[in-house]
Amino acid sequence: MRPTLAELENPKTLIHESVTARDVTLDVIAPIFRPPSIGWWVGLFVSMAIMSLMFFTFTIQMCEGLGILGLNNPVMWGSYITNFVFWIGIGHAGTLISAILFLFRQKWRTSINRSAEAMTIFAVTTAGLFPLIHTGRPWLDFWLFPYPNDRLLWPQFRSPLMWDVFAISTYGTTSAIFWYLGLIPDFATVRDKCRVGSLKRAIYSLVSFGWKGTVKDWNHYERAYAQFAWISTPLVLSVHSTVSFDFATSKVPGWHTTIFPPYFVAGAIFGGFGMVVFLLAPMRSMLKLEKYITFTHLELCNKIILATSMIVGYAYAMEFFAAWFSESVYERSQFLYRLSGPKAWVFWTMTLCNVVAPQLFWWKRIRRSLIAMWIIAVFVNIGMWFERATIFMLSLERDHLPSSWDIWVGTPWDWMVVAGSFGWFMFLFLLYAKTMPTIAIAEIKSVLVNPSGKATGGAHHG
């Protein structure tokens, strides 16, 4: 009788002992050599169509100005900054999986780290678009960097917005090179499976940097990989802390709080894992990788979602407690506004999606049901967007002066950009899934129980 997928799991490494190194190579690189499926083409065109809404809006905005958006005084930071912080947060799960779980020697990360890191890069790429376009004159964004110029001016380094420029660009660069270093041996595997003399082989040969895989190479490579993990761990914790400083160092009621750095980091990991499950649950079936991304992998992600959901829920409660305990009339009024103001539905949507929905993961059946976890992951993503909207827009709508109060109402352009950012992200992810090994081949081989398939007479084909 054929074993079920649950039985095809090894309790330690989660990969069944019948899986050989050859199986890993052939299964993981198969999607690169298969012609793209109709589903992939449909996905690509749909994501491109949605993405074009965002770039169309950017074009119109550059001609017409920021006035086409729903921004007003006092809500100067609307959907763009909400999108920015949302997408930066999404990226955090990738770095957590690739760096922090590596340092804790969590072998289960080997099945999901590659795609989670890809998600990080694409999320940071998406996030980076928003502050750049939000400046209104993006062609002058290079002014943000300190370079000798004819204006004889330097950036204002005491501003958290400048810290953000450095934090995000460092995060994007470091994550990208960490990801690329991991890809090099796997690109070499793809290279060696291409026909000699083909263009495909030349391309994979170029990107594999002439990788040979000698003992000396691996000796340096492994050291460098571990060092990247050490470098990335404080980085990932610092990036969303720095993003939170944009808000926490100001005096706007609802922002001026010391809880923001850990609160933002926990929310980022929560949202990031939501996106990991959202992407990997369908991807494992589409790319036929069920042997490698098992239910147990997804269940572990769901447990992290549950744990971080409670941290986030605690942070929401603490914000209310701090507002009450501070005896600041402005803080109290802000949090009453969130609970019962005209935009209370934003707050309650956030609470429902981020605190209530993940509680379903207490049940093992839900944690291991693909459809249920995917739906909850969608809720988490929606909830995280609304969390950012609650913090930024609702706080700005009610500042210290009642005379300046106003309400942010998004225009169609705002919503086109929100949708377009998802299209752009999915477009990049689909390209990645077709052209790169979506599982870290060399890493997963190192956790196989019987890589040659000889010890127990397991499957060995080819």
Add this chain to the structure above:
Amino acid sequence: MGKHAMPYVLGYFTEPAVFKKACAASYAAGHKGHEAFMPWPLHGIEKLMGIRRSWIGRPVLFMLLFGAFCGFLMQVWMMKYDWPIIIAGKPYNSWPAYVVISFESGILSGALANLVLVLLIACKLLPSPNTTLPSDLLTDDTFCLAVPATEHGSVAALDAWLKEQGAERIEHYLPNGPLTASSEVSHA
């Protein structure tokens, strides 16, 4: 593998444990210039082959600290000396505000140094459109121990030695040239 006129004798293995033992035996036998290829890293093998731990740790740490120091210095110079401006009544040298950018400069400098050191300097790798290994299986599921014939007796003696170590297949390979001979041997 360097430029050798004499062929290498290549022993192919698929059992990681057998391969590790063969590498240790090769080191013990004093095969100078031997090389081992692995599709995935086997931990501890470098010690068995007398290879020292990678040296790239300290230079990366230095670059990380140097980057942070330069980042800090840059801000102090720009904010205090080159164009001092009073912002929110704070001193020109408001150093606590410079910590974040110093940290990020250090991280960026360390990360870039790590990449450049491992690829370009330690492993001496450069992109090439036609990288070819002795076998395409060396990035798949096969390990290979390559021993240069010049260093240790005749080619035939090395054939026999590798077979004794459990090599499943033996080939002769001239670097920068085509395979000169190929002989399948039965699995020991």
